[in-house]
Amino acid sequence: MIYHFLNVYLQKSEQQINNDTYNSTSSIGLHNWLIKTVFDEFNDRSEANDFNTKINELKTLRKKSDYQNRIIQQNEAEKARDTAYETLNIIKRNFNL
Structure with missing residues (x-):
C-alpha cells in the first residue's frame, strides 16, 4: 500500500x-x-501521530504472526482489519484521496 x-x-x-x-x-x-x-x-502533526500509532499497531500484529509463529485470534484479526481501515482513512483525509 x-x-x-x-x-x-x-x-x-x-x-x-x-x-x-x-x-x-x-x-x-x-x-x-x-x-x-x-x-x-503530513501537514497536520496530530494526524501524522495518529497514522504512526495505527501503522505501528498493525506492524506489531504482523510481527506476532510472522516472527513469533503465533496464531492470531479472531478478535485480533478484527482489530487489525479495523485499524487498517482507520489508517487508510487517515491517509485519505490528509492527502485528499
Missing part, C-alpha cells in the same frame, strides 16, 4: 523509491523507512 501511495499520490518513480530506500534503509530498515516517508508528508 505504501509503495503505491508513494508512486501514485506523491509521484515518486519506482527508480526514485528504489534509490531512496537503498540510500536510507541500512540503519532503520525498509518498513520503517516507508512509514517515516509517509509520516513526513
Whole structure:
C-alpha cells in the first residue's frame, strides 16, 4: 500500500523509491523507512501521530504472526482489519484521496 501511495499520490518513480530506500534503509530498515516517508508528508502533526500509532499497531500484529509463529485470534484479526481501515482513512483525509 505504501509503495503505491508513494508512486501514485506523491509521484515518486519506482527508480526514485528504489534509490531512496537503498540510500536510507541500512540503519532503520525498509518498513520503517516507508512509514517515516509517509509520516513526513503530513501537514497536520496530530494526524501524522495518529497514522504512526495505527501503522505501528498493525506492524506489531504482523510481527506476532510472522516472527513469533503465533496464531492470531479472531478478535485480533478484527482489530487489525479495523485499524487498517482507520489508517487508510487517515491517509485519505490528509492527502485528499
